[in-house]
Amino acid sequence: MNTPLAPQYEPQDIEAALYARWVGLGLFQPESRPHGARYVVMMPPPNVTAQLHMGHGLNNTVQDALIRFERMCGRQALWLPGTDHAGIATQNVVERLLAAEDLTRFDLGRDAFVARVWEYVRETGATILDQLRALGASCDWSRTYFTLDEGLSRAVREAFVRLYDKGLVYRGHYIINWCPRCLTALSNEEAEKHEAPGKLWHLRYPLAGGGHLVVATTRPETMLGDTGVAVHPDDARYASLIGTDVILPITGRRIPIVTDDAVDPAFGTGAVKVTPAHDPTDFEIGRRAGLATIDVMTPDAHMNDEVPERYRGLDRFEARRKVVAEFEELGLLEKVEEHQHAVGRCYRCDTVVEPRLSDQWFVRMAPLAEPALQAYRDGRLRFIPERRGDDYAQWMENIRDWCISRQLWWGHRIPVWYCESDECGHVAASRTDLARCGACGGNVRQDEDVLDTWFSSWLVPFSALGWPDDTPDLAHFYPGNTLVTAPEIIFFWVSRMVMAGCEFMGDIPFSTVYLHGTVRDTQHRKMSKSLGNGIDPLDVIARYGADALRYVILSGMAVGTDLILDPADLETSFAPGRNFANKLWNAGRFILGNLDGPVRPIAGDHPDTVRPHEFTLADRWIIARCDATVREATSAYEKFRFNDAASVIYHFIWSDLADWYIEQIKPRLYGDQPGGDVARAVATRTFDVALRLLHPIMPFITEALWTRLPGRREGDTIMIARWPAADDRAASPDAEREFGLVQQLVTAVRQIRAEYGVQPGASVPVHVAPASSLAERAFDAERGTIMRLAKASTLAVAEAGNEPGGHAVLDDGTAVFVPLGGAIDLERECRRLGDEVDRLDTLLAQQERKLANEQFVSRAPAHVVENERQKLASWREQAGTLRDKRKLLGCG
RNA sequence: GGGCGAAUAGCUCAGCUGGUCCAGAGCGCCUGCCUUACACGCAGGAUGUCGGGGGUUCGAAUCCCUCUUCGCCCACCA
Numbered sequence: 001m002n003t004p005l006a007p008q009y010e011p012q013d014i015e016a017a018l019y020a021r022w023v024g025l026g027l028f029q030p031e032s033r034p035h036g037a038r039y040v041v042m043m044p045p046p047n048v049t050a051q052l053h054m055g056h057g058l059n060n061t062v063q064d065a066l067i068r069f070e071r072m073c074g075r076q077a078l079w080l081p082g083t084d085h086a087g088i089a090t091q092n093v094v095e096r097l098l099a100a101e102d103l104t105r106f107d108l109g110r111d112a113f114v115a116r117v118w119e120y121v122r123e124t125g126a127t128i129l130d131q132l133r134a135l136g137a138s139c140d141w142s143r144t145y146f147t148l149d150e151g152l153s154r155a156v157r158e159a160f161v162r163l164y165d166k167g168l169v170y171r172g173h174y175i176i177n178w179c180p181r182c183l184t185a186l187s188n189e190e191a192e193k194h195e196a197p198g199k200l201w202h203l204r205y206p207l208a209g210g211g212h213l214v215v216a217t218t219r220p221e222t223m224l225g226d227t228g229v230a231v232h233p234d235d236a237r238y239a240s241l242i243g244t245d246v247i248l249p250i251t252g253r254r255i256p257i258v259t260d261d262a263v264d265p266a267f268g269t270g271a272v273k274v275t276p277a278h279d280p281t282d283f284e285i286g287r288r289a290g291l292a293t294i295d296v297m298t299p300d301a302h303m304n305d306e307v308p309e310r311y312r313g314l315d316r317f318e319a320r321r322k323v324v325a326e327f328e329e330l331g332l333l334e335k336v337e338e339h340q341h342a343v344g345r346c347y348r349c350d351t352v353v354e355p356r357l358s359d360q361w362f363v364r365m366a367p368l369a370e371p372a373l374q375a376y377r378d379g380r381l382r383f384i385p386e387r388r389g390d391d392y393a394q395w396m397e398n399i400r401d402w403c404i405s406r407q408l409w410w411g412h413r414i415p416v417w418y419c420e421s422d423e424c425g426h427v428a429a430s431r432t433d434l435a436r437c438g439a440c441g442g443n444v445r446q447d448e449d450v451l452d453t454w455f456s457s458w459l460v461p462f463s464a465l466g467w468p469d470d471t472p473d474l475a476h477f478y479p480g481n482t483l484v485t486a487p488e489i490i491f492f493w494v495s496r497m498v499m500a501g502c503e504f505m506g507d508i509p510f511s512t513v514y515l516h517g518t519v520r521d522t523q524h525r526k527m528s529k530s531l532g533n534g535i536d537p538l539d540v541i542a543r544y545g546a547d548a549l550r551y552v553i554l555s556g557m558a559v560g561t562d563l564i565l566d567p568a569d570l571e572t573s574f575a576p577g578r579n580f581a582n583k584l585w586n587a588g589r590f591i592l593g594n595l596d597g598p599v600r601p602i603a604g605d606h607p608d609t610v611r612p613h614e615f616t617l618a619d620r621w622i623i624a625r626c627d628a629t630v631r632e633a634t635s636a637y638e639k640f641r642f643n644d645a646a647s648v649i650y651h652f653i654w655s656d657l658a659d660w661y662i663e664q665i666k667p668r669l670y671g672d673q674p675g676g677d678v679a680r681a682v683a684t685r686t687f688d689v690a691l692r693l694l695h696p697i698m699p700f701i702t703e704a705l706w707t708r709l710p711g712r713r714e715g716d717t718i719m720i721a722r723w724p725a726a727d728d729r730a731a732s733p734d735a736e737r738e739f740g741l742v743q744q745l746v747t748a749v750r751q752i753r754a755e756y757g758v759q760p761g762a763s764v765p766v767h768v769a770p771a772s773s774l775a776e777r778a779f780d781a782e783r784g785t786i787m788r789l790a791k792a793s794t795l796a797v798a799e800a801g802n803e804p805g806g807h808a809v810l811d812d813g814t815a816v817f818v819p820l821g822g823a824i825d826l827e828r829e830c831r832r833l834g835d836e837v838d839r840l841d842t843l844l845a846q847q848e849r850k851l852a853n854e855q856f857v858s859r860a861p862a863h864v865v866e867n868e869r870q871k872l873a874s875w876r877e878q879a880g881t882l883r884d885k886r887k888l889l890g891c892g
Numbered sequence: 893g894g895g896c897g898a899a900u901a902g903c904u905c906a907g908c909u910g911g912u913c914c915a916g917a918g919c920g921c922c923u924g925c926c927u928u929a930c931a932c933g934c935a936g937g938a939u940g941u942c943g944g945g946g947g948u949u950c951g952a953a954u955c956c957c958u959c960u961u962c963g964c965c966c967a968c969c970a
Contacts, residue, residue, distance in 0.1 A: 007930070175968095193967080200970085217970060230970095267969040274970095281968045342967080355968095387896070391965065394895080398966085487965085522904080524963070555918085556905075560897085562963095564904060572903085576918055579932045590929035643906070647917070662929075747936090754936040760925055791927095811912095850911085853950060868912090 005592065005708075009585035011545025015700045019133055022703075027719050028138045030076035030477075039075040040480030041067050042461055042510065043139060044489060045147065047086035048121050049093055052131035054519040054527050055486065057537035058563060061550045062516055062642065063484045064137050068696040069637045071138070072723040078477055079138060080464055081129060082145035085121070087411040087453040088182050088348045094120050094410070110409050117410045131538060136546050136699045138719070143473075145464035147456040148412070155463030156412045156456045157431050159504060164416075164429035168364045169404075175280040176403050178356035179346035180301035180316075184407040185360050187452060188400060189491045191344035191353040200339035201324060202269065204332040205229060208245040208254065213238070214334050216268030218341055219278075220327070221319040223248070224307045225296035226255060228274040230285050233259035235270050249332055250308060250323065258289035277357045293357060299407075301354050316354065361405040361414060361449070369399045371502035372495065381498060384514045384640055385560035388487055392513075395491050402496075404452045411450030419444055458496035461509030478505060482512045490515070514640050517562035524564065535567050540574055547698035548577030554697050555646035559639075580650060581701050584694070587658045588705040591683050594669045599710045600681045610681050617781040619682045620732050621739035622661040625652060626686040627730035633693045634723070642697070649694050657686060660743065664785050673784060684709060689724045738778035742786060744810045745779065749790035752806030752818045755832055756825070763793035764818050767800060771813035771874040800881065804829060804889075807836055807882055813874025815881065830891035833882050840879040847872045 026032055041063055046056055063079060071077035094117045095105055105113040129144065145152060163169040177191035178184070201220050204212040215229060229246050231238040238257070245254045262281055263272050276286030276293040286293060296306045301316045311319055327333040344353035373396040375381040376389055383389040405414060419426040419437035426439035437444050459467070465474040479501065483494060494513055501509035518526055521533040528534065540549045552574050556563045565573045602610045602623075615623070629652040636645035665679035688709055695702040695718050706718040749766055758764060766786075770776040779786060779795070787795050800807060800817035806829070808816040851857065851868060 005929095008932075009930095215970080219970085262968080262970095264969050272970050279968080279970075281970070284968085341969090390896080394966070490965095518964095558906065559908095561905080566904085572919060575932070579918095579930095582932045583930065586930035586933085588929085593929070639908085641908085644908090647906075651917085658929085659934085750935060751937090754924075757924085760927080760935085846914095849951085853911085 005585070005589045007586070007589070009545075009582045009701060011547060011581065011700060012542065014704050015134070015136070015541075015546055018700050018703050019136065022138065022717070022719060023141070025715070025717060025719070027071070027717065028079070028140045029142055030078040030140065033071065033074060033076045033720065036073075036075040036077075038078065038477060039067070039070040039482075040078045040080065040477050040510075041482050041484065042464075042480055043079065043081045044483075044485045044493065045082045045084040045145075045457060045460065046128045047089050048083040048125045048128070048146065049086065049090050050083075050128045052128055052135075052537050053529075054535050054537055054565070056128070056132070057135060057540075057549065058516060058519055058553050058557075059484060059486065060132055060135055060137050061553045062514070062557065064135070064699070065550070065554060065637075065642060065696040066482065066484065066514075066640075067138060068699060068719065069723070071719065072692065072695065072721060074722070078140055078143075078480075080143055080145065080477075080480075081132070081137070081139035081141060082147070082460065082464060083125060083128060084453055084457050085146065085148040085411060087406055087408050087450060088179075088184065090117060090121065091408050091410040092182065092348065105409060113409050134538060134541050134546060136550065138699070143464070145460065147453065147460070151466065152456055152459070152463045153412055154431075155459050155467050156451065157415045158468040159459055159500070160415055160451070160455075161429045161431050162504070163363060168367060169429070170362055170364065171359060172362050172401075173357065173359050174362075175278070175283045175355045175357050176360050177344055177353045178299070178358070179349065179351055180299065180354050181349050181351040182346060182408075183299050185356075185358065185403055185405060186346060186353060187403050187454070190347045190452075192347050193342040193344050195340060195342050198339050198341050198343070200268070200337040201327075202334035202336070203249075203273070203327055204334050205246045205248065205273070206332070207241065208247055212332070213241065213246065213257075213271050214269045215271050215273040216337075217273055218339060219320065220323040221303070221316050222275040222278045222296070223273055223323060224251060224303065224311060224319070225275045225277050225294040226253075226273045227276060227286060227291040227294055228255050228289060229257045230260045230263050230272045230274050230289070231257065231270060232263045232265045233261065235263075235265045237265075237270060249330060250311075250326060256289075256291070258285070258291070260285045260288060279355055283357065295357055297354065297356070299356075360403050361416075361447075361451075363402040363404055363455075365399040365401050365499075368499040368503055369396045372396055372498040372508070375498060375502065375508045380511060381508050382512055384512065387560075388490065388513070388515050391487070392490055392495055395495055402452075404455050405447075405449040406452055407448075408450050411453060412456060414447040414449050414451055416447040417444040418447070454492055454496060457493055458500045459504070461497055461501055462505050467504070478509070479507050480510045482514060483510045484514045484516065486518060487515045488518075515560070516557060517560065519563050519565060522564060522566045524562070527565075527567070533567050535565055535570065535573075540570060543570065544574040544578045545581060545700070547581050547701050548574050551577035551580055551646060551698055554642040555650070557642045559641060580654070581698065583654055583658060584698075584701060585705070587653065587662060588687065588691075588708070590662060591680075591687050592705075592708055595680055595684070595710055599684045600677055602681045602685050610678050614675065614678045615682070616675060616678070617735060617738055617742070617778060618661060618664040618785065619678060620735035622656060622682060622686050623730045624732040624735050625656045626689050627727055628736075629656075630689060630693065630724045631726045634726070637696065645693075646697055649690065649697070653690050653694070657683075657690060660739075661686070663789060664782075667784060667788065692718060692721050692724050695719070695721075734774070738774055738781070741775050741778045741810060741812060741814065742782045745814070745816060746786055746789045748808035748810065748816045749786075749792065749818055752808060752816075752820075752832075753791070756806055756820055756828065758820070761791075763791050764820065765794040765796070766790060766792040767796050767798040767817040767819070769799050769815040769817075770797065771810070771815070772870070775810070775812055775814045800885070802885075802888060806832060807885070809836065809840055809875065809878040809882075811871070813871055813878060815878050826889060830886060830889060833886050833889075833891060837879055837882050837886070840875050840882070844872065844875050844879065847875065 067077045067079040177186040179186055198218055200216050200218055202214050202216050204214055206212045226248055241257050242259055245256055248255050262285055274282045274285050276283045276291055277295040294306050298304045303311045303314045303319050346353055376393055416429045417434040419442055421440055421442040424440040426437050428438050434444050462478050465477055467474055497509050520526055600608045600610050629648050632648045633645045667673040668676045668679040691702040691706045703718045803819050805817055805819040
């Protein structure tokens with residue numbers, strides 16, 4: 001522990017070793033803190049085959065900061081990690097691998113294919129979690145879940161059967177969203193609507209009785225499946241046609257004109273072609289009007305045998321062109337309009353979704369939504385930022401049934417068995433596999449489909465803890481506390497978890513949903529593989545360290561805002577994090593390198609404890625600043641304001657501790673001034689606090705430094721070091737004001753030196769005329785500091801003389817004068833005097849306004865008003881003095 | 893078609909319930925420094941009519957209205 005520290009922080013050398021040490025200490029398990037209140041965070045499961053991207057990086061950095069903060073606060077912090085089997089995505093990946101061998105899943109058959117996917121998942125499935133380790137994620141790996149695990153699969157069956165028994169799961173024949181590439185049904189949420197410019201074709205449909213009627217459509221190819229035309233019942237234009245027929249072009253089919261309230265007379269021509277098999281609205285209209293349904297497409301969206309020969313086998317978009325062309329030839333194309341409309345696309349492969357009539361399993365959602373909505377309205381469930389709660393409520397209020405069956409092989413096979421005997425026809429949902437029909441004893445076959453992956457992830461808050469068994473984990477850790485995820489996951493996962501929690505556990509699974517922003521590039525585009533604008537977090541970690549990555553993420557994470565990073569310029573984005581780590585490292589190196597033995601405690605009953613009278617002004621100041629930082633950082637963490645936490649800690653470490661305090665104590669440490677032991681004690685103490693405050697953000701470097709602080713023993717770790725408590729004795733407004741004046745004085749002299757180009761090594765005499773007893777005390781107390789940091793040869797209490805030199809006035813009205821001898825540039829001096837007078841005039845004007853404000857004068861405490869009056873008076877005086885001086889010098 | 897968010901220094905953004913953090917941070921830029929923790933650094937500096945317009949108020953970047961420009965979410969007008 002006393003090995004000398006390298007002059008530069010090299011994260012690569014220590015992060016992996018520290019992580020291994022943490023795992024060895026077993027602190028990621030909540031049991032390590034048996035006495036605290038529990039605090040549970042559920043990791044949004046990444047796809048088992050995923051590679052870590054910035055979105056994961058951001059999400060998990062936030063979770064880790066949160067869980068580390070809670071753990072240090074003494075809670076039994078459980079962060080439950082896991083992956084989901086990602087039905088569609090994973091099956092797609094393996095099918096692509098097979099395609100490379102010229103095979104399809106059908107060549108292998110179901111069992112062999114699933115075995116193949118398992119093999120793939122076993123090989124690659126741990127990758128994403130390993131990558132999270134590089135980030136420093138302190139998950140309880142011993143409890144890692146996978147949605148296709150035996151336990152979670154049992155939970156899926158339990159949930160399905162319970163809902164089935166309550167009549168909340170049903171099989172239905174409806175229009176669903178179908179992905180023609182993945183060859184499966186999708187839920188409404190999985191069909192992403194994107195606005196896109198399109199066309200609206202106006203087609204003439206010849207009337208059986210002569211003439212024609214015009215319908216408008218965005219999908220002309222579906223006309224091949226039309227079985228009717230609908231108009232609004234009150235639409236006078238078509239009143240006489242109702243009940244008559246239309247001769248459908250191309251097919252020659254005779255179809256009726258019907259009425260339906262769903263038709264908007266104002267849109268298009270007020271007449272709608274009805275394709276019950278290919279549009280949800282048309283399906284409803286067709287059902288009400290008793291129209292036939294003709295499915296004209298194959299599962300992969302080619303035209304099937306229901307259409308005329310020349311259309312068979314055509315892709316839907318080719319068929320569209322052909323239909324339009326044919327209408328044009330027939331003189332039946334009335335017109336084509338540009339039309340902006342939303343097209344659904346598969347959220348996994350971006351293929352245009354085809355509404356398709358099929359038999360699917362659904363969950364009846366309204367009864368489940370009710371308690372979930374109530375929890376939000378009661379305030380038991382809150383969202384950060386708050387406005388996201390509206391999205392949640394709106395979705396719940398307009399909930400639609402959830403299509404949960406998928407025509408895939410990779411997933412939880414639907415636990416429903418059908419009797420193969422036609423007379424019996426018994427259907428049973430079962431927790432265990434069935435071999436025989438429960439009704440007739442005959443052969444049964446299991447439903448071929450699998451369940452939506454989200455049907456397993458919505459159970460995770462309890463299934464990952466052992467449900468449906470009554471495990472100790474479930475009893476102890478359910479419900480959890482906070483869920484950290486991206487806003488686009490609200491409907492997929494968050495809402496459904498709340499519903500499942502209410503339904504199966506009788507309680508919401510977490511009380512706070514923290515929704516962070518999205519990682520975008522400088523053009524504000526979402527980072528994605530397809531756009532090639534991504535940043536690889538592992539690359540950043542390799543080059544800048546995990547701490548730097550985390551610092552940059554968290555310092556840019558204002559509540560509810562996105563994180564913009566430049567993929568083309570990692571240096572600009574991440575150097576600040578690395579630089580800060582290096583700064584901290586070197587501050588630590590300095591403090592540790594200047595300890596010459598045991599460090600005295602600064603509080604407590606120990607006989608060697610530093611007594612209050614031993615503190616210098618600087619000591620009291622840094623202690624007060626440290627205390628203020630503890631308060632601000634703690635409050636920021638509690639409010640998920642990670643950017644604020646990062647900022648106050650950064651400022652404390654860099655500006656207060658490094659720039660001022662460490663500079664101040666050097667003479668004491670070097671023995672040039674007494675009080676070295678006190679300075680060591682205070683520096684060590686405040687540095688220790690700063691490290692603890694920073695640990696949730698930069699876990700590695702803070703651990704590396706903290707374990708080297710004096711008094712640490714083998715096995716100590718900052719991970720469970722006590723979270724710093726605010727201390728009323730540490731606060732000192734006087735010390736902050738007094739040292740503030742010291743800083744102002746030093747800065748003023750430095751400004752004058754820079755302005756007049758005084759040689760860096762040269763000393764100058766400094767005259768001050770303190771305007772307050774505060775200033776007097778401060779300059780007296782930190783005389784040495786001022787002289788050293790300002791490079792002053794003398795520091796005298798004196799009025800400004802008439803000789804040439806630089807002037808400045810501090811906030812409290814204290815006048816500063818730096819005589820600069822004969823070789824001074826008159827023009828420059830006049831300009832500086834002018835600037836200073838202008839500055840004072842601005843202050844004076846503000847101050848006068850403030851004091852003229854009756855509300856301020858009457859409401860503020862008397863001494864504050866008096867203080868402000870004094871400031872005004874002394875600024876006036878100084879402004880006058882400087883004006884006189886300008887005249888004396890003959891400035892313009 | 894609804895609903896929401898954002899417009900602040902060249903860039904990325906803070907600024908919580910209106911007045912001692914009414915102008916901030918980091919990066920970039922300019923000047924001078926390798927001052928024995930740190931050049932991934934130190935000291936100093938420049939830059940903003942806080943999107944436009946109106947209003948409320950003693951006082952607004954901060955509240956209200958409106959306009960403009962971006963972005964997001966939701967929606968069965970074919």
